[in-house]
Amino acid sequence: MYSLNAAVPGRVRRIAGDLYPHLASFADVREDHSICVKRLGDDEPYKTLADRARTVLADAPAFEVAVTGIDYFETPTDGTDPVVYLTVESPGLLQVHKTLVEAFGALPGLEGDEYVPHVTLARDGEIADAERLAEREIEPVTWTVSELEFTDAHHDHAIGTIPLGQ
Numbered sequence: 680m681y682s683l684n685a686a687v688p689g690r691v692r693r694i695a696g697d698l699y700p701h702l703a704s705f706a707d708v709r710e711d712h713s714i715c716v717k718r719l720g721d722d723e724p725y726k727t728l729a730d731r732a733r734t735v736l737a738d739a740p741a742f743e744v745a746v747t748g749i750d751y752f753e754t755p756t757d758g759t760d761p762v763v764y765l766t767v768e769s770p771g772l773l774q775v776h777k778t779l780v781e782a783f784g785a786l787p788g789l790e791g792d793e794y795v796p797h798v799t800l801a802r803d804g805e806i807a808d809a810e811r812l813a814e815r816e817i818e819p820v821t822w823t824v825s826e827l828e829f830t831d832a833h834h835d836h837a838i839g840t841i842p843l844g845q
Contacts, residue, residue, distance in 0.1 A: 680721050680832040681728055683779065683841070684713040685772065685824045687798060691746050694765065694817050695800055698749075701812060705804035707759065711835070712798050714744070714767055716827055717779040718786055725838065729829055733841055735782040741825040741844035742771020746798060748817060751809035756788035759803035763812050767796040772824070775843075 695712050702708045719728045745768045752762040776794055785791035800812075825844060828837040 681719040681725060682830050682832060683716045683719065683732060683827045684830050684837075685716055685744065685827060687712050687714065687746070688820065688822045690820045690822075691765065691798060694746070694820065695798070698800060698812070698815075701808075701815075702763065702801040702804075704808045705763065705801035707803045708801040709799050712800075713828070713830070714772070714796055714798055716772065716776055716796075717783065717790065719783060721833075725829070725831070729839055729841075731782065732779070732829075735778060736775065736827070736841050736843065739775055739778065739843050740771065741823050742769055742775065743821060743823055744769040744772055744796075745819055745821040746817070747819045749800075749813050749815055750797075751813055752795075753806060753809070755802070756793075761804065761806055761809040762802040763800045763804075763809050764797035765800060765817070767798060769796060769824075772796050775827075 746765045747768050748766040750766050754760050755762045780791050826840045826842045829839040831838050
């Protein structure tokens with residue numbers, strides 16, 4: 680599965696690191712963090728998907744993103760529950776997502792109107808632990824996303840980028 684992701688800055692990774700001891704009760708704790716902007720699937724070769732995405736985003740501006748709190752999906756669309764995450768606010772990110780959905784279609788339950796931008800911290804634990812984490816406050820972090828990374832989920836790494844605002 681290929682996706683387009685927005686990298687997070689060190690300050691967001693530090694928040695995740697500070698929360699790590701409080702995530703110990705979850706079976707799956709993320710060590711790498713990003714924001715999934717759009718899943719692209721794997722029905723087409725990477726080069727075809729990358730060329731299409733670059734064309735679609737040719738005029739897309741860079742956008743501001745803010746991580747503002749902690750929340751959880753009690754029953755996620757896919758995988759084990761609950762999913763604890765950092766909340767993300769960004770009208771620009773939502774616009775880029777919408778543009779990509781118009782070009783590539785939406786995965787039901789995850790994208791389009793159901794899209795909730797977030798930074799996953801952990802999943803597969805007790806709901807009470809997720810509730811306690813969601814009550815914690817964090818210092819908001821704001822940054823500008825000036826490129827998106829193509830990620831290959833099978834190998835869990837970035838394989839290319841698309842600059843924004845060029």
